[in-house]
Amino acid sequence: MRAEKHKYAISKALSANDTGETGGHQAGILIPKKDSILSFFPTLTKETKNPRSKLKFIDCEGKEWFFTFIYYNNRFYEGTRNEFRLTGMTSFIRKYDLKAGDTIILTCDDENNMFISHERKTIVSSPPSTILKLGSSWKVVKI
DNA sequence: AGCCATGCACCG
DNA sequence: CGGTGCATGGCT
Known part of the structure; x- marks a missing residue:
């Protein structure tokens, strides 16, 4: 008895390498070691080397x-x-x-279904003296 | 901690 | 052969 259904979503601003714009052919985003973020994904321990888990996401189009x-x-x-x-x-x-700067939102519902959506980068006032420093661009959104 | 970059393997 | 994905190392 436990585990109330807590739906929540996490968002991540894509990096240049995430989209492959930088030439890297990884096409993968990095997940920070934030417990809040990691709890969204299945628990992968260091019991085995490079454990992986195939996840299914559903976009807006279904x-x-x-x-x-x-x-x-x-x-x-x-x-x-x-x-x-x-x-x-x-x-x-x-x-x-999707390009670097765009944001993807990963949502998880009660049925453990995962949804993915994207958000075009919003042109905020770009400070000339401040470089858009990515990193830790993940955001936890509680529903 | 995060992002960038690259070599190799596999598949179409 | 080219594109995509895996795996690993390096740089910031």
Whole structure:
């Protein structure tokens, strides 16, 4: 007895590398080690090396997208990697022509269904003396 | 901690 | 062969 259904969503401002604009062919976004953010995704432990989990997201059009939630944890094995990533978004990003700065919103409902939506970057006043520093661009939205 | 970059493997 | 995805390393 526990686990009330808590729906919530998280949003992430896409980075240049996330969209592949920087030349990287990863097409995956990085998930910070925020407990609030990680709780949205299935728990991947360092029990195994580079555990992955295929997740299904549904967009506004009702189309299904399968992304791969991977935990690169070779730091505990032979490498130095220790980060979560959500890859396999090439088709999605390409279809909606998402660019760096755009925001994607990941929503989770009671049935454990996950939805994904995007939001075009809003041209806020760009401070000339301030470079748009990304990082920790994730946002938790409680519903 | 996060983002960028790259080599290799696999598939169409 | 080209595109896509995986995996890893490096830089900021």
